[in-house]
Amino acid sequence: MDEAEAEKASTPHGAWLRDWAERLGDTGAEEIGQANVGMFRQRRVLGTLRPARVAQVREIVASAPPGVALYPVSTGYNWGLGSREPVADGAVVLGLDRLRRVRRLDLDIAVAVIEPGVTQGALAELLAATPYMVNVTASSPHTSIIGNALERGVGLRRQRCEDVAGLEVVLADGRLVRLGNWPDERGRMVPYRHELGPGLMPLFAQSNFGVVTAAVIRLLPRPQALTVIRLTFDASRLARAVDELRRYYGQRLISGVLKIYQPVGDECWAFCCVDGDAELVACARELLMRRAGRSGLFDDIREHAGDDELHEQLQCCLGGDPRLNERVMERWFGAGAPGVDGNPDQGFLFFLPLLPFQGAAVAEARALVREIAAETGTTWTPTVNAISPDVIDLVVSCRFPKGAAAPAHQALDLLYSRFAAAGWRPYRLDVEHMAASGPPDLLKRLKDVFDPLGVIAPARYEPREGPVVDNAARGVCSP
Ligand SMILES: Cc1cc2nc3c(=O)[nH]c(=O)nc-3n(C[C@H](O)[C@H](O)[C@H](O)COP(=O)(O)OP(=O)(O)OC[C@H]3O[C@@H](n4cnc5c(N)ncnc54)[C@H](O)[C@@H]3O)c2cc1C
Structure with missing residues (x-):
């Protein structure tokens, strides 16, 4: 019997946990023992409870014996940042993936009221033949919308917190509150992102103040036409290319999140979405390609030609369909979503700093990433995600053999410290570097x-x- 098993058997916490495991049945509790693809230290976890109803969540939270902490996760696929590892030892993981009701889908007002276990793939499928779509990320279709939004994750259209118009939260005493804007009994509501008076909803993102059991998610109009143009350029022109793209973005020649991939070699690719009314797209597409051609910065300018998987994947995501993302999981980790953490070979880490939308900053950040990679013998790739005309979420990721996790984590520590020294801090943290920045x-x-x-x-x-x-x-x- 290991330490956690012994604790479970002998303490009042153990009795409470056993009782809940029995009440929730076979699928409602899980064995302890978890892996995480980031190879972060495995926390001591007392157990996992997977309630299927909000009433059970309320009861679990209200009945937790003194000293028992609960760590809520939605689908628990926070890969690269700790997956479903709690930040501190000794918690019970509260898995909310069985709360998977789409409580309401309103295609007049364009909102969905969903629970934490509703995946982006499931909602995208429900919306498939409708005039609306959901803002999807590049992650697996099996990942949640709510967990990602609470982490302020980034979709292909915008940062996920911008999708949220209302939150339902179980507070620590078991009380249920609804914040923001919710449909009334006749379904009337305005999908506005703010509250009257002090904003309470943002307090529940990147915090530990409550357990979110539902959210009102704003949908996006499906564009009549959509194309993605790939601009290829040499890394030596990175700063100038970023500044040029910023101009296009600022003048709305590009929509959604502009992505610039900088793989290990010297070739970079910018993926620019042009969408909206079909005639508008025809004009904007011509204009963007002409401007890009005239700039002399890009070696290749092309629309999706069917020979580039990444191009195809991004085009699908921008159209609200995350299905192709699962290919990446299978290619990188040899497994679909449920097998990513436990895969025997591939580790994966994220570092997510914000930068100003400036060529010089992006080039300096690239140099910093390369310097740290060289120093630690690891491979990190930065990808620009321009989330507004002035802010870049730089997604710096590392794939490493699980057997060689130490240098990857050493590099991660260096990324945190050297980027902070350069004045750039992350917008989202992993379980080892978790510290809020407020007073x-x-x-x-x-x-x-x-x-x-x-x-x-x-x-x-x-x-x-x-x-x-x-x-x-x-x-x-x-x-
Ligand atoms: C190849 C690849 C591509 C990726 N692309 C993207 C991308 O484009 N954009 C992006 O943002 N991420 C991306 N990710 C990272 C990650 O997979 C996603 O962010 C994913 O959505 C997070 O997992 P989840 O939805 O299961 O959230 P969870 O792991 O369930 O939640 C994240 C955290 O939020 C908190 N939380 C969750 N639910 C609740 C709740 N109900 N109440 C209170 N607190 C809660 C918990 O602390 C939890 O640890 C990618 C990862 C990989 C490997």
Whole structure:
């Protein structure tokens, strides 16, 4: 019997956990023992409970014995950042993947009310033949919408938190609250992203103040026409190409999230989405290609020709269809979503800093990534995701043999420290580098208001002493 099993058998926590496991039945509880594709230290986990109804979530949260912490996850596929590992040891994972009801799909107002286990693939399928689509990410169709939105993940159209108009939250005492904008009994609502008065919804993203059991998700009009143009250029022209693309983006020649891939070699690819009314697309496409040609920066300018899988995948995602993404999981990890974490060979890490949308910054960031990769003997690739005309989410990722995780993690530590020294901090964190950046006293007081006994996800985006996020360097004054 290992330590966790012994604890389960002998303590009051153990009795509570056993009781819930029995009540939830075979599929409602899981054996302890988990792998994560990032090869982060495996946390000591007391068990996993998988309620199937919101009422059960409320009861579990309200009945948690003193000292028991719950770590909610939606589908738990937070790959590269810790997957479903809790931040702190000793938690019970609260898997919400069995809450998978689409409670409402309103194609007049263009919203879906969904639960945490609703995957982006499932919602995309429901919307397939409709005039609306959901903002999908490049991750597996089996990943959640709610978990990703709570992490402020990035879809192909916009940052996922922009999709959220309402949240249903179970608070630490088991109370259920609805925040933001919800359909009334006749289905009337306005899918507006803000609340009247202080915004409470954002407090539940990247925090540990509650368990989200549903969300109102804003849908996007399906464009009448959509094309993706790939611009190829040499990395030596990266800064100039980024500045040129920023101009196109700012003048709305490009829509959605502009992606610029910088694989290990010197060839970079920018994928530019042109969409909307069919005539508008025909004009904008010509204009974009002409401008790109005249700039002299791009060696190859082409629309999808059927010979580039990445081009095809992005085009599908921009049209609200994430199905092709699963190919990447299979190619990289030799397994579909459920097998990614446990795959025997391939590890995977993310580092996600924000940059200003500036060529010089992107080129400097690339040099920094290459320097750290060379120093540690690892391979990291930065991908630009322009999420607005002024902000870039730089997705820096590493695939490594699971047997050689140490240098990859050493590189990850260096990325955090050297990017911070350059003035660029991440917008989203992995389980080993979890520290919120707000004033610690204020964050602690908010935690006391929402969860005084520390039931929910201890250490997730909590303030922490140490240099990872340095408030002083950000100009935050002590009171
Ligand atoms: C090849 C590849 C491509 C990827 N592409 C993208 C991409 O384009 N964009 C992107 O953003 N990510 C991407 N990812 C990362 C990741 O797979 C996705 O972000 C994925 O959606 C996260 O997993 P999930 O949806 O299961 O969220 P979860 O793992 O369930 O949730 C993430 C975290 O949010 C919190 N949380 C979740 N649900 C709740 C809840 N109900 N209440 C309270 N807290 C909760 C938990 O702390 C949890 O750890 C990619 C990964 C890979 C390997």
